[in-house]
Amino acid sequence: MFTSFLTKSCLQKNLIELIYLSKSNQMTHRIITADKLSNGLLTGYCHQRKQIRRFSVDRILSVLPVQQKEA
Template identity: 35%
Template sequence: MSIKPGERLEMIYIDHNNKITQRTIKVLRSNEDTVLAYCYTKKQVRTFKVENILSTQPIRRMGA
């Protein structure tokens, strides 16, 4: 999974309680294990485990 700083993504994530959520995030940094991102859903910076990310999709801009 190639996630770059500055990217805005729609993400499907499963948390430690096995709850699946859809998030809109802006990636701040990432490595092979985690993604640090601003979560627009929770309105705060969050750390996501790469192994728990089920899918990502870039956010398309209107008119693009």
């Protein structure tokens, strides 16, 4: 569903916003720097957890680009 957007985000190392359903069925909001999309997993730096995390694409409910503020 979001594959083409996620692929482009990984290639450009974009900052994206996810609404994600965890394995325990908790909805979480994450801001990540996308890095790699492979085998149904999105890998990126999670700015909330301050570490590299993997997200199952099947559990991503929404994804948007983060708008960068102009200086």
